[in-house]
Amino acid sequence: MKVAEVFYSIQGEGKLMGVPSVFVRVSGCNLRCVWCDTPYASWQPEGEDRPLEWIVEQVRQYPARHVVLTGGEPMIMPEIGSLCSRLKSQGYHLTMETAATVYQPVEIDLASLSPKLANSTPWEKEGGRFASAHEKNRLNVPVIQRFIDQSPEIQLKFVIARPDDMEEIQSLLSQLTGWSASDVLLMPEGTDAQTLRTRALWISDLCRQTGYRYCPRLHVELYGNRRGV
Ligand code: SF4
Structure with a gap:
């Protein structure tokens, strides 16, 4: 499996x-979000093919x-x-972070x-060459529903860039069952402290209106927008 990095940090987003x-x-x-904060794992994928044993050994070096x-x-x-099963057999709690466009059975604790959302489509970036494919593939309601139905616990984490993103979120949620307001997290798009702080204000208003949760990006606040943190 091609791996960009294995590192030990604190979870900066979500229920954990x-x-x-x-x-x-x-x-x-399989997507190309215009604001992707890990382009070295999407737009210009870096890293080496690693055997599963190597990945498990890397994980075992840390006390988490x-x-x-x-x-x-x-x-x-x-x-x-297979990687999930190996890690689960060693007693780890597993979170799977996914855009939920593709499903396969995996042994995890939190999906x-x-x-x-539409704010992710790269219409301008690199001459828009990935825009149509991204737009076509970015939402897959049956796959999201399958994750909700098959996972022990879920969270639905939305990256918000503008207030009218809420319309798309509400429309998507209305097509899904088996979630509650406390599973829905609204997270500001941005990787610098000033943008995050500005967006936090109106996003927290949206949370008050809807009962959804505000989701900070703690790792960015603590360490800045750096790799391996
Ligand atoms: S889904 Fe989007 S944000 Fe996530 S890695 Fe892919 S391009 Fe980046």
Whole structure:
């Protein structure tokens, strides 16, 4: 499996924010979000092909019991199910971070689903060469529903760039069942402290109106927009 990095940090986003975790970042993605904060795992995928044993050994070097599988898009990796099973057999708590466009059975504890909104489509970037494919593939309602139905726990994490993104979120949620307001997280798009702070104000207003949760990006606040943190 192509791996961009394995590192130990604290979970900066979502229901497990603050929990020390090992992050396994696979390299390669079927989407091309214009604001992707890990382009080295999507637009220009870096890293080397690694055997599953190597990945498990890297994880075992750290004292954490929580592992986050992230990317890129882990769910497009043919061996992701085997990796999850190996890590689960060693007692790890697994979070799967995915855009939820592709499903395969995986043994996990938390499905962190991050469906991509229209604000993610790269109409201008690189002459728009990925825009049509991204637009066609970014939302897959049956796959999101399958994750909700098959996972022990879920969160639905939306990256918000403008207030009218809420319309698309509400429309998507109305097509899904089996979630509650406390599963829905609204996270500001941005990788610098000033943008995050400005957006936090109107996003927290939206949370008050809807009952959804505000989702900070703690790792960016603590360490800045850097790799391996
Ligand atoms: S789905 Fe995630 S990794 Fe892929 S391009 Fe979008 S933000 Fe980047």
